[in-house]
Amino acid sequence: MILICPECKNEVNLSSYPNLDIGHIVECDVCGITLQVKSISEGKIEAEVVDEGK
Numbered sequence: 001m002i003l004i005c006p007e008c009k010n011e012v013n014l015s016s017y018p019n020l021d022i023g024h025i026v027e028c029d030v031c032g033i034t035l036q037v038k039s040i041s042e043g044k045i046e047a048e049v050v051d052e053g054k
């Protein structure tokens, strides 16, 4: 499955997250930002940036 990073617009390889589900935290391997999965459908994943200021 492929996620398009909302920050850098690159494709993120999620093969290292075999049990990916909504709410999981993933990391963009291009820009290094932390993302939370918002939806998964038909092999397409949407995620949003997690505020790292906490």
Ligand SMILES: [Zn+2]
Pocket: 005, 006, 007, 008, 009, 010, 028, 029, 030, 031, 032, 033
């Ligand atoms: Zn990115």
